[in-house]
Amino acid sequence: TGKGQIVSFGEMLIDFVPTVSGVSLAEAPGFLKAPGGAPANVAIAVARLGGKAAFVGKLGDDEFGHMLAGILKENGVSADGINFDKGARTALAFVTLRADGEREFMFYRNPSADMLLEPEELNLELIKSAKVFHYGSISLIVEPCRSAHIKAMEVAKEAGALLSYDPNLRLPLWPSPKEAREQILSIWDKAEVIKVSDVELEFLTGSDKIDDESALSLWHPNLKLLLVTLGEHGCRYYTKDFHGSVEAFHVNTVDTTGAGDAFIGALLSKIVDDQSIIEDEARLRAVLKFANACGAITTTKKGAIPALPTETEVLSLVNK
Numbered sequence: 001t002g003k004g005q006i007v008s009f010g011e012m013l014i015d016f017v018p019t020v021s022g023v024s025l026a027e028a029p030g031f032l033k034a035p036g037g038a039p040a041n042v043a044i045a046v047a048r049l050g051g052k053a054a055f056v057g058k059l060g061d062d063e064f065g066h067m068l069a070g071i072l073k074e075n076g077v078s079a080d081g082i083n084f085d086k087g088a089r090t091a092l093a094f095v096t097l098r099a100d101g102e103r104e105f106m107f108y109r110n111p112s113a114d115m116l117l118e119p120e121e122l123n124l125e126l127i128k129s130a131k132v133f134h135y136g137s138i139s140l141i142v143e144p145c146r147s148a149h150i151k152a153m154e155v156a157k158e159a160g161a162l163l164s165y166d167p168n169l170r171l172p173l174w175p176s177p178k179e180a181r182e183q184i185l186s187i188w189d190k191a192e193v194i195k196v197s198d199v200e201l202e203f204l205t206g207s208d209k210i211d212d213e214s215a216l217s218l219w220h221p222n223l224k225l226l227l228v229t230l231g232e233h234g235c236r237y238y239t240k241d242f243h244g245s246v247e248a249f250h251v252n253t254v255d256t257t258g259a260g261d262a263f264i265g266a267l268l269s270k271i272v273d274d275q276s277i278i279e280d281e282a283r284l285r286a287v288l289k290f291a292n293a294c295g296a297i298t299t300t301k302k303g304a305i306p307a308l309p310t311e312t313e314v315l316s317l318v319n320k
């Protein structure tokens with residue numbers, strides 16, 4: 001892994017997960033804290049693999065905000081792009097997988113600190129130092145963080161960064177599915193690398209088919225690499241010259257949280273210092289195998305951040 005900086009922009013929050021599984025939020029006897037937020041997970045995934053990563057976003061100037069900043073630093077992620085809001089508090093999410101298989105969410109976001117990041121507060125020097133600028137935030141929803149998001153993308157792009165996007169669709173967070181689709185597609189054609197899950201592909205295309213035709217309907221001229229992750233079925237990749245799929249690893253899955261973040265973190269950690277990988281199918285396939293292994297290992301432990309593997313762990317699965 002080389003040393004080009006990957007800057008990941010968006011929110012970091014705490015998921016509160018019931019201490020027992022299969023209950024509704026109202027029935028939960030207690031909750032465990034699970035730090036997360038996809039963009040923060042990606043930054044930590046990169047750092048754990050030995051890469052150089054920074055996180056840009058806003059936290060509350062409260063106990064949870066300082067705890068989250070501490071977790072980034074402990075994991076070797078630069079916190080120089082973090083702002084603390086004096087008024088609003090750190091975002092919190094209560095999440096459960098009920099016995100009926102439905103996920104139930106409740107959010108503290110009215111508004112939370114992450115939604116209040118102002119364009120003027122951005123650490124532009126840090127953003128300009130990015131070789132890869134990754135974003136995948138729900139902070140497109142409201143101002144002022146929407147403007148901050150767009151400014152950060154533009155500054156990174158102008159400074160020569162590769163732009164990488166993961167829509168991280170969490171529908172309950174959006175005012176409506178229509179608005180979610182519009183806002184995701186409004187920044188779609190800026191990104192050069194895009195990773196979507198099968199669920200996101202269906203949502204964005206409005207079709208229940210997950211095939212080459214539906215994936216390619218999302219293609220745009222600036223795109224260099226489109227990835228569709230398929231959980232235990234691995235991933236598909238599309239470039240302007242070729243496409244194909246790479247199968248997943250068989251592992252003992254206990255919790256899939258963070259698998260997609262581990263996957264994209266692993267991919268970015270490999271292409272940050274050598275973008276020509278994207279044009280060479282054999283090398284790209286090797287990197288996607290590494291990324292699949294990184295995603296697979298992340299599903300073998302509870303939570304996202306505690307489950308993210310080191311490069312040695314990933315390589316031992318790849319070479320098994």
Ligand code: ADP
Binds near residue numbers: 233256295
């Ligand atoms: P997301 O978290 O964005 O929905 P996925 O669940 O598709 O993304 O996971 C990303 C990658 O992690 C997959 O492409 C796959 O390589 C790996 N992965 C996810 N779930 C499993 C699983 N159950 N078994 C093996 N690998 C998995």
